[in-house]
Amino acid sequence: MAESTILTGQFVQIEQVPASAGERVVACTIDAIALILYIVVTSFFLNAVNISLSSTTVGTLLFITLYLPVLCYSLLCEVFNQGQSIGKHFLRIRVIKVDGSTPTLSSYLLRWLLLPIDLPLTSGLGLLVILLTKNKQRIGDLAAGTMVVKEENYKKIHVSLDEFNYLSENYHPVYPQVTDLSLEQINVISKTLNSKNKKREIQISLITSKLQSILKVYHPIKDKELFLQTIVRDYQFYALEDNSLI
Structure with missing residues (x-):
């Protein structure tokens, strides 16, 4: 195929x-x-x-x-x-x-x-x-x-509920526009965050710039790694709330 x-x-x-x-x-x-x-x-x-x-x-x-x-x-x-x-x-x-x-x-x-x-x-x-x-x-x-x-x-997700334990019932997503992203893009972000290669910081910076453009996030990002973690958490939150992301 x-x-x-x-x-x-x-x-x-x-x-x-x-x-x-x-x-x-x-x-x-x-x-x-x-x-x-x-x-x-x-x-x-x-x-x-x-x-x-x-x-x-x-x-x-x-x-x-x-x-x-x-x-x-x-x-x-x-x-x-x-x-x-x-x-x-x-x-x-x-x-x-x-x-x-x-x-x-x-x-x-x-x-x-x-x-x-x-x-x-x-x-x-x-x-x-x-x-x-x-x-x-x-x-x-x-x-x-x-x-x-x-x-x-498209946005197929295979994860256990254990991976979402940190998303409490009181969790409030910061970037609702993350629902426009694909699961593959979220996977790329996650892999980069978990990466240990020498270019990790450069990759995080490039992804942050790309996401700011896609999601129309115009405010300065001081902690780029925290920003990417938030994007992943928000996406996972909506994945649990909305079956169209699954």
Whole structure:
């Protein structure tokens, strides 16, 4: 199975397994079926209430309200459902940034704008590019810096409760934005903290700078090691509180 190397700093690499072209096609098919069912149901509703969509202002507004979500389906799903449409949810795959972090709104928007170029029903270039690229990315992914990965390789966590003993019920996380990090990134931080090599201090400094940028932490960090320990603890706290991190 192919794996994608994700750079998390100047000295470490993590691995994510990209979703295959077949999985993405099946997910896209499920999404298409869901949209068709939605259109059929709303059409029956409009016929039942006997509203003309073209002759009245109410009909026009109702048409926009009902069918604009169809046009923006993939964008809305990925923005509000952490990178997953209905099809991606069933296939257990999701959209992430190439560095393993959560995509921004602009990334999702760019993927959506390029969707007509990628879809098999239009030009179909997306499928060809997925087959040819190492990270199984369509054109929208390449432009947005995103990729689609298997859910089981995303924020998978295998730890015993003993590892969380220091997280008391009264623990208050300092950085709630750590939920945007991937488990692999947290593992890199933990390994660096536990490292005994000569470059440990340099690595801690590099990771701290990287995390400040990713998490938008603008205040000065006096104790970088304590900062990284806090990041790991906060992530573990949310992992226990929120099953979506598991």
